[in-house]
Each structure stands twice: as C-alpha cells, then as structure tokens.
Amino acid sequence: MGYDIEFRLDEWDKTRAALEAGEIDAIAGMFYSPQRQETYAFTARHSVTNGDIFTRNDIAIDQIEALRDQTVVVQRGDIVAEYLAQLDLNITLVEVATVDEALKLVADGRYDYAGVLKLPGLYSIKQQGLKDLRAQNLVLTANDYCMAVAKDNETMLITLNSGLQIINATGEYDQIYERWLGVYEEKTLFSLIEEYRWPIAIVLLVIMMLVAISLLLNRMVAIRTKSLNEMNTRLQANQDQLEEANIQLEAKMNELITMEASAREQYNLLRASQAQLQHSEEKNRSIVQALPDIVFTFNEDGRYLDCQASDETYQADLKSRYLGKYLSEVFPADVAAEVLSKIRTAIATKQLQTFEYERLINGQRQMFEMRLVRNNRHEVIGITRNITAAKLSRERIEYLSYHDQLTGLYNRHFFEDELLRLDQPSNLPLCLMMADVNGLKLINDTFGHLIGDQLLSRVAVVLQEACGQQGTIARMGGDEFVIMVPHFNVTQTLLLVERIQNLSGREKVGSIDLSISLGWGIKTAAHEDVQEVLKRAETKMYKQKLFEGPSIRGHTIQAIITTLNEKK
Structure with missing residues (x-):
C-alpha cells in the first residue's frame, strides 16, 4: 500500500490498551464481537478461527459441559476468556499474559485445562516442544478474525479494507494464509491425500506394475504393444488437455489482470471519495464551530x-x-x-x-x-x-411596556387598551374609579422624592389589597390611579370605596398619614360613552380632593413640623 509501518509485539491486554490510548494505529488480528464493536472498528474478516480447550494427553473431554466447576487458564483480555466467563458453568478463570504461559502451566501439571485460540495454541506447542499437550477439538466462539482500529479512525479503517481487497484480488491472500495459518490447521483425509498425492501415486503405480507383470508375463509382447498404443493415445489426449488448460490459464491471467486494474481503479476512486469526504467534514466542522448552536x-x-x-x-x-x-x-x-x-x-x-x-x-x-x-x-x-x-429580555420588555416600574401596577398604555376591551355590553355595569394621592407635591418638596415614591408604593399596596381579585388597577402617572371593575353596581362600588378608605387610614410612611381622594362612575347602558363615565369619576375625585384638601394640607404641615422637631 506504500506506507511505512512500525510493528510492535506485546502482551494482548497491553496491546488493546495501547490501541485505546492512541499509542498504536491498528491491531493486525482481533476477533469481532458486538461488545467489542462498541469500542473498536473492524475491517472485513481476513480469516475465521476459533478457540479450543488444551489438556495433557491423559485427559479427554468431549463437550464444554465437562468444564463445570473447573479451573481454566486463559489469556487475559482474549475472546475465549470472554466466552467462558459468559457461560453459566461456574468456571474459575486464571488469567495470564500469553498463550505460552497458559499452556506451560498445564504442561507442568499446575492446572488441567487451558482455554486459548486454537492456531496460536498449536503454534505454541510446536515452538515450546510441549509434546504432552493436545487440543480437544471443541469449537469455542468461532468468529471472524479481523484487523481492528480505534472507533473514530475511519481513515485507517478504509486503508486496511482497501489493502485486504487488493491481496484477495491478486491471490496473495491465499499464499499468506497457507504459509502462516494453514500449516497449523488439522488435516482432513482429503487434505492429507492432496498433500501426499505424489508418494501415494508412486506406491499405487508400483503395485499396479507388479500386478500387471505377474498377470501378463505370458502375453508380454502383445500387451506391451497394446500398452504402448494406449499410452500414445493417452499422451496425445493429455497434450490436448494441456493445450486447452494453457488457453484457459491465459484467459484466467487476462481476467486477473483486468480485475487487478479494476481494483486499482476502485482504490483510486475510494481515495478520491475519502478526500472529498474529509473536505466536506472539515467544511461542516468549520460551520458548526462558527455557530452558537448544537447540531443533532x-x-x-x-x-x-x-x-x-x-x-x-x-x-x-x-x-x-x-x-x-x-x-x-x-x-x-x-x-x-x-x-x-x-x-x-x-x-x-x-x-x-x-x-x-x-x-x-x-x-x-x-x-x-x-x-x-x-x-x-x-x-x-x-x-x-x-x-x-x-x-427573558423579550418578556422583560413586554412587562415594562404594560407595567409601572415604581408600583408594579399596570401603566397608562395598558389602561387604554384594557378600557377598549372592557367597553362591551357583556361587561355592564362597568365601574371606573379614580384615585389621587393627597399632598404628594408638598411631600416631595419637603421630604424628597424617595419618601414620595414610598408613599406611592404604599398606595398601590392598599388598592391591591382592597380590590383583591376584582378589577384591574393602573397608575395613570404622577399621583393618579384608576380602577376598572366589570359587573360592579353602585352598592359594590360604595363598599370598595369604604375598604380603600379604611385601609389607607391605617397606613403611614414615617410620620406622614396616607390620604387618597376617590371618585367613581358606572356605565350601565351600551350607548353611554365610556370616556364620559371616566370624566365623571375624575370630577368626583377632584371635588373630594378640594373638599379634603385644606385638612390634608394641615395634617401634612403638622407632620413636617413634627419631623423637624425630632431632628433637632
């Protein structure tokens, strides 16, 4: 593939940890499993193998159930160990770093069973010369054997899959497999015959020749002549078959060359697609980084x-x-x-x-x-x-557009909109009440606007307490307030006036008594102009204010004098 590669050999659990830590880019061989797929990304399989149970030659088991309540030596982090741990057989697992250690412990008689991958186990037996060990031929967790990379390393995954596709297309895969893995696979009768076909053929030929000689001594000349003729015929037929085979082989070679060219073309397309994908991902990542949003x-x-x-x-x-x-x-x-x-x-x-x-x-x-x-x-x-x-900013703006900042009551803008909404026949009788704070200018001039603001806030509290859930209260500006109560008759209005006067009479701000002048009007017919009703309420309020003004002014002046005396 044209890459510079550094190969590292280490214990299996350390190798997996190195991949997860990003210290290495790929593991050449790892069994696939759904659990492992949550941590790693796997290439297409390059072989299929399985685990097995290895024992000394004097021990034999024919099924995995025989391991119930037994102790088994396994390689730490290996898929066979994961498989045995999932079985409900109460197996005690002894973990070691390598396959060699596991088999050596069984060969030394310290344990009776080792559960490891079959091909590495056969390799270890040969390398260590452990002639007293054998595999029990139990097929454990036969899975795809793949290369593995980190979950997010899509570039390396594509590269490895491309390489596997190429060596499959060129036939190099079969050569590699036979050299390194096939030599440790168990030989079937057919594979043994195939491996020793020439010696077997020679033995059979010798036997046939001896039989032929013993049977045909008397007719040697005739049989010899006939045999030569038949051999010539067969030779010609074989030659014809050989020529046909050569033609087929040439066709296969041409087909293979075409497939290799196609594989290279697909590989180039794959690399181009990979570059486009990377460019697209970088572009999308730049867009996401420029936005304050989260994209799901x-x-x-x-x-x-x-x-x-x-x-x-x-x-x-x-x-x-x-x-x-x-x-x-x-x-x-x-x-x-x-x-x-x-x-x-x-x-x-x-x-x-x-x-x-x-x-x-x-x-x-x-x-x-x-x-x-x-x-x-x-x-x-x-x-x-x-x-x-x-x-929150929008809600705050909406609140301020309809509320008075000092008292928290509705403002004049809200009052005008609400009055239009309430001016309907269905809301009659409609009570409109005006309220004015007496002596506010004199209090502001004498005590300052801070005391005046406290006085206005207390007036708002009194009006809200008196009205309860009835009606709507708004501050018109300065010292004036308005109360709108639908379905309110004269009797109910007089009771409300009495409640407001009683509550305000008990309130003070410092030494200053709270005093409110009230006026009201009631719209009882649909044809009445609501603005005229509001003017009537305002006129009544000013009449009360003029009537009570001198007395209120006197009380306010007396409060001022009292306050000045207290400060001496």
Whole structure:
C-alpha cells in the first residue's frame, strides 16, 4: 500500500490498551464481537478461527459441559476468556499474559485445562516442544478474525479494507494464509491425500506394475504393444488437455489482470471519495464551530445518532450523554412526544419544523429553540439554540411596556387598551374609579422624592389589597390611579370605596398619614360613552380632593413640623 509501518509485539491486554490510548494505529488480528464493536472498528474478516480447550494427553473431554466447576487458564483480555466467563458453568478463570504461559502451566501439571485460540495454541506447542499437550477439538466462539482500529479512525479503517481487497484480488491472500495459518490447521483425509498425492501415486503405480507383470508375463509382447498404443493415445489426449488448460490459464491471467486494474481503479476512486469526504467534514466542522448552536442527528424513532458543537470538550460530554439514547430517555414525556412528532412531520413533509421548549438545568429555567429539517428518508438534522437570555429580555420588555416600574401596577398604555376591551355590553355595569394621592407635591418638596415614591408604593399596596381579585388597577402617572371593575353596581362600588378608605387610614410612611381622594362612575347602558363615565369619576375625585384638601394640607404641615422637631 506504500506506507511505512512500525510493528510492535506485546502482551494482548497491553496491546488493546495501547490501541485505546492512541499509542498504536491498528491491531493486525482481533476477533469481532458486538461488545467489542462498541469500542473498536473492524475491517472485513481476513480469516475465521476459533478457540479450543488444551489438556495433557491423559485427559479427554468431549463437550464444554465437562468444564463445570473447573479451573481454566486463559489469556487475559482474549475472546475465549470472554466466552467462558459468559457461560453459566461456574468456571474459575486464571488469567495470564500469553498463550505460552497458559499452556506451560498445564504442561507442568499446575492446572488441567487451558482455554486459548486454537492456531496460536498449536503454534505454541510446536515452538515450546510441549509434546504432552493436545487440543480437544471443541469449537469455542468461532468468529471472524479481523484487523481492528480505534472507533473514530475511519481513515485507517478504509486503508486496511482497501489493502485486504487488493491481496484477495491478486491471490496473495491465499499464499499468506497457507504459509502462516494453514500449516497449523488439522488435516482432513482429503487434505492429507492432496498433500501426499505424489508418494501415494508412486506406491499405487508400483503395485499396479507388479500386478500387471505377474498377470501378463505370458502375453508380454502383445500387451506391451497394446500398452504402448494406449499410452500414445493417452499422451496425445493429455497434450490436448494441456493445450486447452494453457488457453484457459491465459484467459484466467487476462481476467486477473483486468480485475487487478479494476481494483486499482476502485482504490483510486475510494481515495478520491475519502478526500472529498474529509473536505466536506472539515467544511461542516468549520460551520458548526462558527455557530452558537448544537447540531443533532435523529432517526425516525427519535434516537440520537450524532451531535456536533463548537466546543470540542462540550461535544465529547454531549456524545457521552446523548448518543445511542432515545428522546424519552432524555426529555420529559410531553417534550419527547412533541419532538418525535416534529421529527416525523419533517421527514414526511420535507419542510422545516420549529418549536420551543423549556428545561430545568441546575435548578434554573432554561429555554431552547429547536429547528428540524429532513436529512434523508429516515433521518433529520436538529439545530438547538439556547434562547433563555433573548426570551427573558423579550418578556422583560413586554412587562415594562404594560407595567409601572415604581408600583408594579399596570401603566397608562395598558389602561387604554384594557378600557377598549372592557367597553362591551357583556361587561355592564362597568365601574371606573379614580384615585389621587393627597399632598404628594408638598411631600416631595419637603421630604424628597424617595419618601414620595414610598408613599406611592404604599398606595398601590392598599388598592391591591382592597380590590383583591376584582378589577384591574393602573397608575395613570404622577399621583393618579384608576380602577376598572366589570359587573360592579353602585352598592359594590360604595363598599370598595369604604375598604380603600379604611385601609389607607391605617397606613403611614414615617410620620406622614396616607390620604387618597376617590371618585367613581358606572356605565350601565351600551350607548353611554365610556370616556364620559371616566370624566365623571375624575370630577368626583377632584371635588373630594378640594373638599379634603385644606385638612390634608394641615395634617401634612403638622407632620413636617413634627419631623423637624425630632431632628433637632
């Protein structure tokens, strides 16, 4: 493949740890299993082999059940060890670093059984000269034997698969396998005959010749002549077959050359596709890093397939929390159901789906906006943005546009809109009440606006307490307030006036008594102008203010004098 390679040999568990730590790029041989696929990425298989139980020659077992309650030596981290650990046979596993150590412990009589891969076991027996050991021919966990890389090393995975495809196409794979693995496979009758075909043929030929000589001595000349003729005929036939075989071989060679050229072309296309894919991924990564959003990929069942974020540390945390999970495992049931519905709508209609949702994170209310767009027939891309600050800012602006900042009551703008809404026949009789704080200007001039603001805040509290859940209260500006109560007759209005006066009479700000002038009007007919009703209420209020003004002014001046005396 044109790469510079460094080969490292080490104990199996250390080799796996080195791959997971990124110290090496690939392991040349690892059994595939669904559990291991969660940690590693596997190439196409390059062989299929299995584990076996090795014992001394005087021990024989014919099934795995014979290992119940026994002690078995295994190689640490090996797939045979994983397989035996999963069996419900109460097997005690003794882990060692290598296959050589496992077999040596059995050969020395310290243990009776070793569970290791069969081909490495046969190799170790030969290398160590352990003639007293044998394999029991129990096929344990026959799996695909592949090359393995780190889960996220897609480039190396593609490279290794390409190489395996090429040596398969050129026939080099069979040569490598026969040289290094085939010599340790158990020989079947057919393979033994195939291996020793020439000696067997020679022996059979000798036997046939002896039989022929003994039977045909008397007719040697005739048989010899006939034999020569037959041999000439067979030779000609063999020559014809050889020529035909040569033609077929040439055709196969041409076919092989064509396949090799095709493989190279596919390899070049694969590398070009890989470069395009890498460029596309870098472009997408740049886009994600430039956005304050989190990008998720969902399937049609609401399962998280991928996630991308601008902060790589945060992205790693997101993947550990979300990947492989379903919406129902992450969100409350109502939010999960809504997201799943939007996902399926986006897939079905191919249209952008947008919605907002809230979550409680670290005890704080957080608001998010999610946009979903179809990626393919079974997937969607979801872009999530935290809109808490913008949402709260918008809510604050909406609140301030309709509320008075000092008292927290509604403001004049809200009052005008609400009055138009309430001015309907269905709300009659409609009570409009005006309230004015007496002596506010004198208090502001004497004690300062801070005391005046405290006085206005107390007035707001009194009005809210008096009205309760009835009606709407708004500050018109300065020292004026208005109360709007639908379905309120004269009797109810007089009781409300009495409650306000009683409550305000008990309130003080410092040494200053709270005093409120009130006026009211009631709209009882649909043809009445509500602004005229409001003017009547305002006129009544000013009349009361003029009537009570001198007394209130006197009380206020007395409070001022008292305060000045207290400060001396």
